[in-house]
Amino acid sequence: MTTSSFDLIRNPFGRLTLTSADGQVFENVSPVRAFPIQAPDHGIAMVCADGQEVAWIDGLQDLPATVRALVEEELGGREFMPEIARIVDVTSYATPCTWSVITDRGETHFVLRGEEDIRRIGPDTLLVSDTHGIHFLIRNMFELDKHSKKILDRFL
Known part of the structure; x- marks a missing residue:
């Protein structure tokens, strides 16, 4: 089922x-x-509670405004992945340690269990998982400030 057929x-x-x-x-x-x-506005499946796909959305821009608003609202309520803009401090360079960061949603602190909780998902993109299972995104590690890069380099 295509985007215009529901x-x-x-x-x-x-x-x-x-x-x-x-x-x-x-x-x-x-x-x-x-x-x-990599492509948050493209390739969205509409699935039932049992996981069955009932519709496919090629791109959010293809949807009528009211339908697009409902899809975006639902995605916003289900997905929580703050983007790290700056690493302020870490309590230790040995894990577990507490990171103090500034994200697109404000300042926060989280515990990093181990270096394996920092995963590369592209040449310059990292996904950092805390002890509660929250994923923090570093969209481009090369665009971080010098202080943040220095801290990050110790863990990579």
């Missing part, structure tokens, strides 16, 4: 309901990004 509404319980072009109704659907970091 309608999407939020039911009285706050869940998304998708109606296909042929009239099939799918309750409690959720958007799932195929490539959340």
Whole structure:
């Protein structure tokens, strides 16, 4: 099913309901990004609670404004991946240690269990996981300030 062949509404319980072009109704659907970091606005599957894909969205820009707003709102509520803009300090260069960082969502502190919790997901992109399973994104490690790069180099 393509992007133009369905309608999407939020039911009285706050869940998304998708109606296909042929009239099939799918309750409690959720958007799932195929490539959340490299192409967040392209390749989004609409899936039922059992994981069955019922619609595919090539690009968010292709959706009508009301449907796009619902999809973006749902994704925003489900996904939480702050981007690290600056590493302020670390308590130790041995793990576990506490990192103090500034993200696109404000200043925070988290515990890094080990160096294996810093993963490369591209030539310049890193994903840092804390002890609670929250993922922090460093979109381009080469664009960090000198102090942040120096700290990061100790862990890579």
